[in-house]
Amino acid sequence: MKTRDIRKMSIEEVRVHLREAEEEVFRLRFRAATEQLESPIMLRHRRRDIARMVTIIREHEQGVRRLAQRESVEGATS
Numbered sequence: 001m002k003t004r005d006i007r008k009m010s011i012e013e014v015r016v017h018l019r020e021a022e023e024e025v026f027r028l029r030f031r032a033a034t035e036q037l038e039s040p041i042m043l044r045h046r047r048r049d050i051a052r053m054v055t056i057i058r059e060h061e062q063g064v065r066r067l068a069q070r071e072s073v074e075g076a077t078s
Contacts, residue, residue, distance in 0.1 A: 001049045018053040
């Protein structure tokens, strides 16, 4: 998932995708331990997606950078 795609989501959507990605990483790690993964690179990609989402959520919480939906609402009221 690209960073610009994540920034277009609302904070709730990002959290939902984060939860799904964490569950998928759990399943992939379990599968890697019990059998051969068909694509080990998928695990790395999902972990990086999680890192991107966590970073964007933290930026939003600290006010460094707001998510797209929130910016449009603030811009309309100003």
